[in-house]
Amino acid sequence: MAAIRFQIYILAFCAGLVIQSSCCNGHSGPQKKRAALFVFGDSLYDAGNNNYINTTTDFQASWFPYGETFFRYPTGRFSDGRTIPDFIAEYAKLPFIPVYLQPGLKDYTYGVNFASGGAGALVETYQGSVMDLKTQVSQFKKVEKQLRQKLGDAEAYTLVSEAVYIINIGNNDYVSPLATNTSHKEYVGWVIGNLTSWIEDIYQKGGRKFALSSLAPFASMPLMRTTQPAGSTAGPSRKEVAALVKLHNRVLAKVLLKLTKELQGFKYSKLNLYTYLRERINHPLKYGFKEGKMACCGSGAYRGIYSCGGKRSVTEYLLCDNATEFVFFDCAHPTERVNKQLSKLWWSNNLKELFEV
Ligand SMILES: *[C@@H]1O[C@H](CO)[C@@H](O)[C@H](O)[C@H]1NC(C)=O
Ligand SMILES: *[C@@H]1O[C@H](CO)[C@@H](O)[C@H](O)[C@H]1NC(C)=O
Ligand SMILES: *[C@@H]1O[C@H](CO)[C@@H](O)[C@H](O)[C@H]1NC(C)=O
Ligand SMILES: *[C@@H]1O[C@H](CO)[C@@H](O)[C@H](O)[C@H]1NC(C)=O
Secondary structure, three states, rough: OOHHHHHHHHHHHHHOOOOOOOOOOOOOOOOOOOOOEEEOOOOOOOOHHHHOOOOOOOOOHHHHHHOOOOOOOOOOOOOOOOHHHHHHHHHOOOOOOOOOOOOOOOOOOOEEEEEOOOOOOOOOOOOHHHHOOOHHHHHHHHHHHHHHHHHHHHHHHHHHHHOOEEEEEOOHHHHOOOHHOOOOOHHHHHHHHHHHHHHHHHOOOOEEEEEEOOOOOOOHHHHHHOOOOOOOOOOHHHHHHHHHHHHHHHHHHHHHHHHHHHOOOEEEEEEOOOHHHHHHHHHHHHHHOOEEEOOOOOOOOHEEOOOOOOOOOOOOOOOOOHHHHHEEEEEEOOOOOHHHHHHHHHHHHHHHHOOOO
């Protein structure tokens, strides 16, 4: 009887995972319970939320050639294919995590994606055009409440406390004009302070497991290697951005150690996005790429003008034949191949352990 019930359980479980072909293959032991994945942050992790907000094309990627390599249609992801949360979900044997603003979304049991292209940790960053981090947190709180209504307090608490909370945030704050107006130390303090509030808010709802990344080497991206067209908002210089990002990464490392001591049960895994990406930019051949500095899609020097797909203010653009050979797809976003390499490294470093329940 128990064996039959177990089989039915497995079948029901697999039926829910339409997209996951790897589900249930090659496992002879009992199926492990899965931790859900809640995704927050900016364009590195947005999987289409910005398709549903009132914004401009600067904050969207919902046209060809975005999506060309994997999905074969634009999903709103800022890449030619899958993003880091997509690969993490796959390794954790979860389906693709749905975006919160997707109309009709009701099932939150595998997690939800709240990330919004252009978002920063500060509300001032691209205010009015993005879902900032505070908004993302308030959406998460609504989801948590609905989970309690649906599953009951105890089961919802189990889901929330076993779930992994993944975020990439901060790069947009450091290209904001506001960053030129404050001392580096104070400004980084605000960004990290608001990121810490994100952790504390989720912790207060029962979340314990956090997956964060150091900031990407923004100053080494094609966007910062080229002169932007007149009319683009003036932010800090390339040199300043480089210094801010480095300071942010140092402070973040310290704060995470401090939180580990202060918050009982708090666990985290960090992706060293800065180092991993810089390595690939500087030594593309070593990692199987042909081009590290120039983007696959865009215009101007290094294809650093944000024109991929021709739907933003600059409408001419060039597109490479094979995105897989490039580190950057457009001037500020890596290709799927980079996302996959980084996800694999992160998973096997120690992210896998966060998903064990
Ligand atoms: C969308 O944003 C624009 C510019 O900010 C504004 O003029 C317009 O009223 C907004 N539309 C809606 C439906 O909110
Ligand atoms: C910078 O600070 C000055 C003086 O405090 C203020 O007038 C200005 O609006 C600020 N600029 C930005 C981009 O916040
Ligand atoms: C969050 O950012 C705001 C600026 O948007 C800043 O005034 C505030 O001090 C920051 N919060 C923390 C906890 O650092
Ligand atoms: C694209 O590049 C990758 C990596 O160099 C290679 O494996 C693949 O065969 C190429 N695809 C095409 C269609 O040329």
